[in-house]
Amino acid sequence: MKPLGQYRHTVVVEFEASGTAGGVLPDGSTRQRVAASILQAGARTAADLATELGLTPAAVRRHLDQLLDDGLVVSRPVRSRGERRRGRPAREFVLTDAGRDTFDQQYDDLAAAALRFLSETAGEDAVREFARRRMSFVERRYAELVGRHPDADPAELLAEVFSAEGYAASTRTGPVGEQLCQQHCPVAHVAAEFPQLCEAETEAIGRVLGSHVQRLATIAHGDGVCTTCIPSATGAPSGNTQTTPRAAPAAR
Incomplete structure (x- = not known):
């Protein structure tokens, strides 16, 4: 790995x-x-x-x-x-x-305009479906990594998946399990207008882990880092995801 x-x-x-x-x-x-x-x-x-x-x-x-x-x-x-x-x-x-x-986001205006057009012409469900399809790389690449490294820590594998996409992700131990931390978000400015992007990301994380996860902070909402709580297996209801972007903002 x-x-x-x-x-x-x-x-x-x-x-x-x-x-x-x-x-x-x-x-x-x-x-x-x-x-x-x-x-x-x-x-x-x-x-x-x-x-x-x-x-x-x-x-x-x-x-x-x-x-x-x-x-x-x-x-x-x-x-x-x-x-x-x-x-x-x-x-x-x-x-x-x-x-x-200064690092990317030069296409933010174009992406936001495209999503506004999609929302106006096809509705909010179309935006959500687009966001879910965009995050399909999470399940695909996570499955590939698990196939090669079945004994690896799932959160660490997810960090590698997101890092490869430019999210500068890492993990750390939290109060009730692990935390997936993303120091960068390539679509932060667009996600500020279209929270469906963050919601789809959180759903994808919970889906591949088969457990409840909770978004604690997002760069798109003004926090310094995107943080997702991955509770330990003993306290996590399986198969459920929850998105609460502003529940516990990171220190600025």
Whole structure:
């Protein structure tokens, strides 16, 4: 099975490939690598980015300052997980909506216009059916992965399915099971107008797992990450899905 980390660094590798013959990337490309790392991994500190990208902390801060000036990232204090140390608190950086826009979404206007036309001419059921058909890749690719890796963790396999589609997905342990976290949504702006896209995605996740899942947060509704709760088997009623996009928004 392809390690999830390989998917997480896809965008970064693409930027590195555009470097000069001497292997030194111009400032613009390095700045894109910094932004791409934040996109793929979520909120990052300057120290995190320096380690991940093999850059000096000073170089990372220079690029972060430019991204801040351009309105592509914002900074916030790192939440303390223990005894607070003296000195200035560390800060972490997250992408703004404008920052996400720089990666894809150039076809948002066209996609939204097409869905409006579909809704006006064929009705809301047609939009829902389109959304379900769009998510058919989840069941198809999940089945392929399960066939090759029957003993793998189902949530991890789903993360690989979504990462391959550009969602920068990963998993983490939650209070009542696992959480599927998507740091990026290629259709976030369209989904903000057409929530059927998010609903179909949640339904597809629940369907392949054969269990109840609950959407806790979505980028389309202004949250920092799309989060889906996958309860442990002992507490999950089988075969049911539930979509509640704003039930528990992620920390901004």
